[in-house]
Amino acid sequence: MKIAILPGDGIGPEITAQAVQVLNALGESFEMEQAEVGGAGYAAHGHPLPPATLALAKSADAVLFGAVGDYKYDTLERALRPEQAILGLRKELGLFANLRPAILYPELAGASTLKPEVVSGLDILIIRELTGDIYFGKPRGVRECPDGPFKGEREGFDTMRYAESEIRRIAHVAFQAARKRDKRVTSVDKANVLETFQFWRDIVTDVHKEYADVELEHMYVDNAAMQLVRAPKKFDVIVTGNMFGDILSDCAAMLTGSIGMLPSASLDANNKGLYEPSHGSAPDIAGKGIANPLATILSAAMMLRYSLGKAEQADRIETAVKQVLAQGLRTPDIYEAGTTKVGTEEMGNAVVNALR
Numbered sequence: 001m002k003i004a005i006l007p008g009d010g011i012g013p014e015i016t017a018q019a020v021q022v023l024n025a026l027g028e029s030f031e032m033e034q035a036e037v038g039g040a041g042y043a044a045h046g047h048p049l050p051p052a053t054l055a056l057a058k059s060a061d062a063v064l065f066g067a068v069g070d071y072k073y074d075t076l077e078r079a080l081r082p083e084q085a086i087l088g089l090r091k092e093l094g095l096f097a098n099l100r101p102a103i104l105y106p107e108l109a110g111a112s113t114l115k116p117e118v119v120s121g122l123d124i125l126i127i128r129e130l131t132g133d134i135y136f137g138k139p140r141g142v143r144e145c146p147d148g149p150f151k152g153e154r155e156g157f158d159t160m161r162y163a164e165s166e167i168r169r170i171a172h173v174a175f176q177a178a179r180k181r182d183k184r185v186t187s188v189d190k191a192n193v194l195e196t197f198q199f200w201r202d203i204v205t206d207v208h209k210e211y212a213d214v215e216l217e218h219m220y221v222d223n224a225a226m227q228l229v230r231a232p233k234k235f236d237v238i239v240t241g242n243m244f245g246d247i248l249s250d251c252a253a254m255l256t257g258s259i260g261m262l263p264s265a266s267l268d269a270n271n272k273g274l275y276e277p278s279h280g281s282a283p284d285i286a287g288k289g290i291a292n293p294l295a296t297i298l299s300a301a302m303m304l305r306y307s308l309g310k311a312e313q314a315d316r317i318e319t320a321v322k323q324v325l326a327q328g329l330r331t332p333d334i335y336e337a338g339t340t341k342v343g344t345e346e347m348g349n350a351v352v353n354a355l356r
């Protein structure tokens with residue numbers, strides 16, 4: 001089985017190295033091939049998603065991705081910015097279903113921003129549509145404002161849109177996932193304001209007719225953000241669009257102690273996937289050896305489970321992560337008094353030792 005390893009920028013290479021170390025410790029014979037992506041792709045080949053990197057991602061059975069982005073590229077024209085690499089990979093590989101489980105490990109109850117009684121036992125699954133919405137809609141750009149009170153001025157614009165089949169397929173993913181859990185789906189939208197999301201609500205309601213055993217509720221995104229920090233355990237599966245899912249999942253991350261704890265799987269219709277932490281390249285801590293590698297290590301576990309048919313090995317990694325947390329090891333983002341502060345590499349080494 002071939003895994004494409006795309007470390008990217010910032011903390012990407014640091015955290016990916018730890019996940020690779022963990023995969024190597026499983027005793028499986030994975031073929032791993034690494035390639036530059038993001039700012040690293042631009043620096044080496046003049047493009048954030050070099051053709052050889054895309055070809056590798058397409059030919060591999062699964063992709064393990066670090067993160068992309070570096071402030072030094074923020075002035076480049078948009079098509080050449082590092083973030084285009086991950087957007088391009090999602091689109092090119094058809095990775096429309098983004099699964100972001102927000103699970104609170106009991107040892108991290110004190111690291112969560114919420115009171116232990118509000119988050120203890122938290123286990124929610126955010127399903128974010130990943131290849132549509134305003135992140136991909138066209139037209140977009142900067143133009144002369146054609147009408148209204150600002151006519152003649154320059155205006156920036158983007159296009160929010162969802163095709164019916166895009167909504168149907170992500171709704172099916174959500175209802176099917178809920179069937180394996182607590183059988184409750186909350187569809188998050190902004191149907192009170194946006195045509196796109198009234199349509200979203202209508203289609204999700206229609207798909208729900210095929211899942212009578214699953215409970216469906218609709219919630220506006222502003223309320224959902226509030227409920228996530230008020231009573232997050234009321235959610236089981238949240239399904240939402242690309243932008244709302246992006247924002248709500250960062251919010252949910254803090255319930256688990258840190259964004260460094262939130263893994264993700266981005267899947268196509270056949271469960272071929274790209275696996276990456278939900279966070280970015282964290283330029284503020286890059287090179288310091290203090291980034292939390294657990295979201296990436298847990299993403300590797302998701303890769304074993306969803307794309308590589310190795311559920312037992314995925315369980316082993318998740319058990320090893322629980323063990324190092326029980327040992328009291330913490331990177332600074334999840335550190336509390338009475339625990340032991342470690343760096344990225346020490347955390348990775350501890351997971352490897354726990355595996356053995």
Ligand SMILES: NC(=O)C1=CN([C@@H]2O[C@H](COP(=O)(O)OP(=O)(O)OC[C@H]3O[C@@H](n4cnc5c(N)ncnc54)[C@H](O)[C@@H]3O)[C@@H](O)[C@H]2O)C=CC1
Nearest residue numbers: 067068069070083086260279280281282284285291292333
């Ligand atoms: N999939 C991707 O590659 C993503 C890329 N980005 C890009 O990353 C760059 C930085 O974006 P930000 O908005 O700062 O988001 P970010 O997620 O990189 O960082 C936000 C905050 O969380 C902290 N953080 C993130 N991951 C951490 C980890 N593993 N351990 C400890 N602390 C961690 C950072 O230090 C920072 O304070 C930008 O260029 C952005 O476009 C952002 C999100 C996703």
Ligand SMILES: CC(C)CC(=O)C(=O)O
Nearest residue numbers: 083086087135246278279
């Ligand atoms: C480039 C961004 C869309 C990446 C991001 O924020 C995410 O996937 O969570």
Ligand SMILES: [Mg+2]
Nearest residue numbers: 246247250278
């Ligand atoms: Mg994000």
